[in-house]
Amino acid sequence: MSAATESFLAPGDKAATSAPPPPPRPRGRRVGLIASLVTLGLLLAAWSLAAWQAWVSPLFLPSPIAVARAAAGLVTDGFADATLLQHFTASLGRVFGALAASLVVGVPVGFAIATSRIGRGILDPIVEFLRPLPPLAYLPLVIIWFGIGEGSKVLVIALAMVPPTVISTAAGVRAVSEDRIRAARSLGATGSQVLRFVVLPSALPAVLTGTRIALGTGWSTLVAAELVAATRGLGFMIQSAAQFLVTDVVIVGILVIASVAFFLESVIRFLERRFVPWSSRL
Amino acid sequence: MSTLRLDTVSLSYAPVGADDGLVLDRVDLAVRTRDFVAVIGRSGSGKTSLLNLAAGFLQPTAGSVSVDGKPVAGPGADRAVVFQDDALFPWLSARENVAFALRLKGTGPAERARRADALLERVGLAGAGDKAVWELSGGMRQRVGIARAIAAEPRFLLMDEPLGALDAMTRERMQELLLTVWRDTGAGVLLITHGIEEALFLATRVVVLAPGPGRVEAVIEAGFGRQFLSGRPAREIKADPAFVAARERLRDLIDPLETKAAA
Ligand SMILES: Nc1ncnc2c1ncn2[C@@H]1O[C@H](COP(=O)(O)OP(=O)(O)OP(=O)(O)O)[C@@H](O)[C@H]1O
Ligand SMILES: [Mg+2]
Numbered sequence: 001m002s003a004a005t006e007s008f009l010a011p012g013d014k015a016a017t018s019a020p021p022p023p024p025r026p027r028g029r030r031v032g033l034i035a036s037l038v039t040l041g042l043l044l045a046a047w048s049l050a051a052w053q054a055w056v057s058p059l060f061l062p063s064p065i066a067v068a069r070a071a072a073g074l075v076t077d078g079f080a081d082a083t084l085l086q087h088f089t090a091s092l093g094r095v096f097g098a099l100a101a102s103l104v105v106g107v108p109v110g111f112a113i114a115t116s117r118i119g120r121g122i123l124d125p126i127v128e129f130l131r132p133l134p135p136l137a138y139l140p141l142v143i144i145w146f147g148i149g150e151g152s153k154v155l156v157i158a159l160a161m162v163p164p165t166v167i168s169t170a171a172g173v174r175a176v177s178e179d180r181i182r183a184a185r186s187l188g189a190t191g192s193q194v195l196r197f198v199v200l201p202s203a204l205p206a207v208l209t210g211t212r213i214a215l216g217t218g219w220s221t222l223v224a225a226e227l228v229a230a231t232r233g234l235g236f237m238i239q240s241a242a243q244f245l246v247t248d249v250v251i252v253g254i255l256v257i258a259s260v261a262f263f264l265e266s267v268i269r270f271l272e273r274r275f276v277p278w279s280s281r282l
Numbered sequence: 283m284s285t286l287r288l289d290t291v292s293l294s295y296a297p298v299g300a301d302d303g304l305v306l307d308r309v310d311l312a313v314r315t316r317d318f319v320a321v322i323g324r325s326g327s328g329k330t331s332l333l334n335l336a337a338g339f340l341q342p343t344a345g346s347v348s349v350d351g352k353p354v355a356g357p358g359a360d361r362a363v364v365f366q367d368d369a370l371f372p373w374l375s376a377r378e379n380v381a382f383a384l385r386l387k388g389t390g391p392a393e394r395a396r397r398a399d400a401l402l403e404r405v406g407l408a409g410a411g412d413k414a415v416w417e418l419s420g421g422m423r424q425r426v427g428i429a430r431a432i433a434a435e436p437r438f439l440l441m442d443e444p445l446g447a448l449d450a451m452t453r454e455r456m457q458e459l460l461l462t463v464w465r466d467t468g469a470g471v472l473l474i475t476h477g478i479e480e481a482l483f484l485a486t487r488v489v490v491l492a493p494g495p496g497r498v499e500a501v502i503e504a505g506f507g508r509q510f511l512s513g514r515p516a517r518e519i520k521a522d523p524a525f526v527a528a529r530e531r532l533r534d535l536i537d538p539l540e541t542k543a544a545a
Contacts, residue, residue: 177369179365179367179369180369180371182337182339182357182363182365182369183363183365183369183370183371183430184382184386185339185356185357185358186337186338186339186357186358186359186361186362186363186431186440187359187362187382187383187386187430187431187433187434188358188359188383188386188387188434189386190386193386197371197382197385197386198371201371201373202373204373276373277414278372278373278414278415278416281372281416
C-alpha cells in the first residue's frame with residue numbers, strides 16, 4: 001500500500017523530516033535484583049574469609065557455618081529455656097499486638113488531626129512529643145506505671161508505632177483531592193458519605209504506608225521492650241546470649257529479626273499492589 | 283422547566299472588607315433547562331470562579347445564586363459537575379464510578395449496574411464497565427465523567443473545560459457527544475471553555491467574560507448545535523459563512539487589542 005503525500009507548504013517553508021524514534025530500551029528490572037544478590041554474596045564471602053583467616057577472634061565473629069549450626073541448635077534445643085520458634089512467636093505476638101493497638105488509635109487520631117482544627121490542636125502536640133522519644137527513655141516510666149507484665153511490653157512497642165501511623169494517615173487525609181470531594185458533593189453526597197466513599201479510600205494507601213513504617217519502628221523497639229522481665233522473645237534471646245558472649249546466637253537473632261521484618265515489608269507491598277493499585281498510578 | 287440564575291453576582295477571594303481582589307463584578311447569568319450556555323473569556327477572567335459559584339462550591343461576596351428562586355446553599359445533585367481533569371474515583375471501576383450517584387441514593391447493586399451499563403453505552407463506552415480508571419484514555423475518562431454526572435439525573439450540567447485536555451480529533455467527537463447528551467437529558471448546560479469555535483458550535487447562547495474583574499462583555503445567541511442534531515454535518519456547519527462571521531465577531535470581543543494591531 002502506498003500513500004500519496006500532499007504538500008501544503010507555504011513558500012519558504014522547509015519540509016520537516018521526521019526522524020524515526022529511538023528503539024525502546026529493554027527495561028532492566030532484573031539488574032537491581034542481581035546487584036542485590038551479588039552484594040549479599042560478597043558480604044557473605046568477606047565474612048567467611050574473615051572467620052577462616054581468623055582476623056577476628058571467633059568469640060566475636062563466628063564463621064557462617066558456626067552460626068548456621070547455632071541456628072539449627074536453636075530450632076531443636078533452644079536457648080534460655082525456649083526454642084527459636086517460641087522466642088519468635090513471643091516477639092511476633094507483641095509486635096502484632098502493638099500494631100493492632102497503633103492502628104486502632106493512630107488511624108482515628110490521624111483523621112482527627114487532618115480534618116478538625118480542634119483535633120489538631122489537642123492531638124498534634126502529643127504526637128510530636130512522643131515521636132522523637134527513644135523507647136529506652138520511656139521504658140522505666142511504663143514499668144513504674146504499668147508493671148512488668150506483657151501489657152507493658154506491648155505498650156512500649158505501640159508507643160513507638162503510633163506516631164508514624166498518625167502522621168502518615170493525617171498526610172493521606174490532607175492530600176485527598178479537592179476535586180474528588182467536590183465531585184461527590186455535586187452528585188449528592190452528604191458529609192458522612194464523602195468521608196466514607198471518598199476520604200476513606202483516598203487515605204487507604206497512606207494508612208498502608210504508615211503501617212509499613214510503623215512495623216519497621218516496632219521491630220527496632222522490640223529489644224528495648226524485652227529488656228525487663230521477659231522470659232521469651234527474640235530481643236530477650238539476643239540480650240541473654242550477649243551476656244554470656246554466645247555471639248552466634250546473637251547473630252542468629254539479628255538475622256531472624258531482619259528476615260521477618262523484610263518478609264512483612266513484602267507482605268504489605270503485596271497488599272498495596274492488591275488493594276490500592278491506583279496509588280502508584282494516579 | 284427550571285432556571286439556574288446568577289443575579290448581580292460579585293466575588294472576591296480577599297477577606298471580607300478588603301476592596302481589591304474582585305474577581306467577578308456584578309455578573310448576571312441565567313441557564314434554563316434545555317439551554318446550552320457556553321462561557322468563554324481569557325485566562326483569569328473568572329470562568330472557573332463563575333462555575334464554582336453555580337455549583338455551590340463557593341458563595342458569592344454579593345448578589346445571589348438561585349435555582350427557581352431558591353438560594354443555592356451548597357453543591358447538590360440537581361447541578362452535577364464535570365471537571366477538567368475528570369476527578370474520577372480511581373478505587374472504583376468505570377461502572378462503579380458511573381453508579382456513584384445511585385449508590386448515594388441507596389439503589390441496589392443489580393439495578394445500579396444495569397443503569398450504569400446503559401449510561402456507559404450511551405457515551406460510547408459499551409463493555410468498558412469493568413475497566414479501571416487508569417486503563418482508560420483521557421477521552422474515555424471524560425466520557426465516564428459525563429456518564430457519572432448524568433446518572434444523577436441533574437437539572438443542570440456544569441462543565442469546566444471538560445474537553446480542554448483532549449486532542450483535537452477526540453475533542454470533536456466529544457463535542458458531538460455533548461450535544462446528544464444535552465438533547466437526550468433535557469438538562470440545562472453551563473459549559474466553560476476557551477475554545478471559541480467549540481462554544482459557538484455547541485451553545486444556544488455564548489457569554490463572553492471580560493477580565494479584570496470578570497464581567498459579562500457580550501452575549502451572542504446561536505443555534506448551530508441544533509442544526510447538527512437535525513442532521514447537518516459538523517464540518518459543513520463550521521464552514522458556513524454565518525458560523526465564520528460569528529466566530530470572527532467573538533474573536534474581536536475576546537481579543538480587541540490584536541484586532542486593533544492588525545487594523
Ligand atoms: N482560590 C483562589 N484564591 C484566590 N484567588 C483566586 C482563587 N481562584 C482563582 N483566583 C483568582 O481569580 C481570578 C479568576 O480565576 P479563575 O480560575 O476563575 O479564572 P479562569 O477564567 O477560570 O481562568 P482559566 O481560563 O485560566 O482557567 C484569577 O485572577 C485568579 O488568580
Ligand atoms: Mg478555569
